[in-house]
Amino acid sequence: MRRRLPSSAPASTITVPTDSTRLPKGGEDMLRLWLKRIILLALLFGAIGGLAWYNVETSASGYDSIVRLANSRKQKADYDRLFDESLAKSITVVFTEASFDALLADMLAYFEQYGTYQDNTMQKVDIVYADGEGTSFTLREVGFRTKSNTSRNLPMTIDWRGREIWHQTSFQLQFNATFDYAANTNEYSVLSDREAFNLDQLNFEFCKTVGGEIDEAMISESYAYKLYRRAGLDLSNASYGLVYFQVGDETIPYGFYTYIEPIDQNFLKRHFDGDIARQYGDLYKCTDTSGIADLGLDFIAKAGINRNAENVRFSYALKNNTNDGTRTTHDALASLIDTIHGDAFSADIAAVLDVDAFLRYLAMGFLIGNTDDFRFNLNNYYLYFNVYDGPAYMIPFDLDSSLGVGKHQDLSDNHGVYYDLFPSTDAANPLVENVLAIPANRTLYLDYLAEFTTLYFGFETFNAEYTVAKSLYEATLIAENHLGNQLFDLRNSEWYFTEKANQVMTKIAAAPSE
Incomplete structure (x- = not known):
């Protein structure tokens, strides 16, 4: 606080420096320097005190500080x-x-x-x-x-x-x-x-229980994602x-x-190139929400922007580029579907679909045996349309019914192990059928099946990861009485990997050459 002289103070109490009372040479500069330092320190401590007060006040009123x-x-x-x-x-x-x-x-x-x-x-x-x-x-x-x-x-x-x-x-x-x-x-x-x-x-x-089955191996869904990535898919x-x-x-x-x-x-930013303005192409999440996502000509009524608050959801749900929810056109999706059902499929499909990635998806998907996917159940995939030239890239998701467990369409209860390589669909699927009807694609599909089976689809690798996961988590799951499954078990995993691989390699060898 700045002190003030009393109004009754005699004038003699105010001393005016004379030459004899002035500071020594250089002393005035030193005094100014110290005054500046004192002022700066006062400002610094004031700022620190103010910030501390702000944090106390905001914390007390229920708001975290921005730093937190x-x-x-x-x-x-x-x-x-x-x-x-x-x-x-x-x-x-x-x-x-x-x-x-x-x-x-x-x-x-x-x-x-x-x-x-x-x-x-x-x-x-x-x-x-x-x-x-x-x-x-x-x-x-x-x-x-x-x-x-x-x-x-x-x-x-x-x-x-x-x-x-x-x-x-x-x-x-x-x-x-x-x-x-x-x-x-x-x-x-x-x-x-x-x-x-x-x-x-x-x-x-x-890990859900479906039809009385649960993935006691616990890691199957995560491992299925890993197998797709090893097959070269994003x-x-x-x-x-x-x-x-x-x-x-x-x-x-x-x-x-x-x-x-x-x-x-x-x-998308992690896996695909944007345009010069860092914009990306259309991304659709495709499920059986409002009807099967079969890429059929009746897609218009099933494509749109979800309005979750109103319980309005679409089988082809546009996830980006929505124009604040007002967009109603789906040109890239329409072009793909028109080509699938057109007369010039063989000539035109490469312009609207990443065929190599799709064949990799079909090959590894057949090994994984997820019969709740696009190939077998017209479900659970994303379509991303490249921002530059438009080819669609299919991205599988929701892989909990894989590797010998989960809901499935195989009425023999063998999880697709004995399915034929062609046509291997459980419902009419024009895209799969048309792609695999092209001789060069059939050959590449078989090559990928052989490559992925030999390089990636081994029980030993799965078992090694399973063993580590069991050692890391099982004791804690039991000791703390966690919800859900607590005991790890390989269930039918060894049979599934071994028999599926044997069946695939046998059928590849018996497949007619083109």
């Missing part, structure tokens, strides 16, 4: 760590009691209105990542929602005795969710560009680990989950 919302970690290193199968990992999803209650209330309200739990409202959570190398970090204000078209359920219900019953469900974390922050706020600016693990989102799938990376839910003070060991990279704009 940012993620300054090395993204590529965290991505590699997340998808390292040899590393034990866990992710804890931390709810407040209010946010978990809101999740249940929103899902129940959606079910009451639409008869399904497919509510996509993002709830605010924190997450804690930890792994066997001692790496641990927390990320604040992450978006959480449940996911899946057919197996989505409430994560917790109350039974007739009033007890909490916990259920596994698939879910998604969104690291760049902005919630209700206004676009002109610092929070919005930080969150909208935030990534974790070099991703905008991360998907989590649990698709999601995947790994696995434990999940915990924390609601208030209660921690729920939530089970063993497959961690899956989503197919989104971030994925």
Whole structure:
């Protein structure tokens, strides 16, 4: 505080320096220097104090500081760590009691209105990542929602005795969710560009029981993704680990989950070239949501932009380039479908489809035996149309019915092991049939089958990864009484790999030469 002289002070108390009372030569400069230093220190400590006050005030009022919302970690290193199968990992999803209650209330309200739990409202959570190398970090204000078209359920219900019953469900974390922050706020600016693990989102799938079967090997879906990548295809990376839910003070060991990279704009940037303005081509998620995604001529009514809040979803759901939800044209998709059903298929198909990648997809898909895919069930694939010249690239996803387990169309219950190489479809599929009717494509398809069977499709490699996963997780799953399957078992895996490989190689040898 600046001191002031009393009004009654005698004038004699004010001393005016004379030559004899002036500072020594150079002393005035030194005094000015010290005064500047004092002023700078005062400003510095004032700024520090102000920032501390701001953090205390914002924390007390329920808002994290902007620094706490940012993620300054090395993204590529965290991505590699997340998808390292040899590393034990866990992710804890931390709810407040209010946010978990809101999740249940929103899902129940959606079910009451639409008869399904497919509510996509993002709830605010924190997450804690930890792994066997001692790496641990927390990320604040992450978006959480449940996911899946057919197996989505409430994560917790109350039974007739009033007890909490916990259920596994698939879910998604969104690291760049902005919630209700206004676009002109610092929070919005930080969150909208935030990534974790070099991703905008991360998907989590649990081992489902289908037709009385469960993947006791636990790693099959993740391994199926790996086999496709080894075949030279661009698709999601995947790994696995434990999940915990924390609601208030209660921690729920939530089970063993497959961690899956989503197919989104971030994925396109990682695997495909954009144009000069860094724009990318159309991306469609293709499922049997509003009818089979068979690439038939009736596609128009089944193509569009999902409106999840209204329970409106399309079999060919456009995921980008939506013009803020107003776009109604699908020219690239229409061109592909017209070619599939046109008279000049052989001459025109290479202009609208990456045929080599499609043949790799068919060959490895036949080995994996996922009969809930495009080839066998006209389901579960993405189509990406290259931004420059338009050829479609097919990307498989949802591989939980693979490698001898899961729902399937094979009525013999042999998971497609004894299927013929041609035509091997369970429903009319003009694209598969037309592509494999071209002699050069048939030859290349058989070559890929032989190559992939010989190089990648061995039980020994699968068993080695299974053994590591079992050693990393089984004891913890049992000791902590996690939800879902706790005991690892190879089930029919050795038979599936061995018999499938033998059948494929025998049928290749017997296939007529073109």
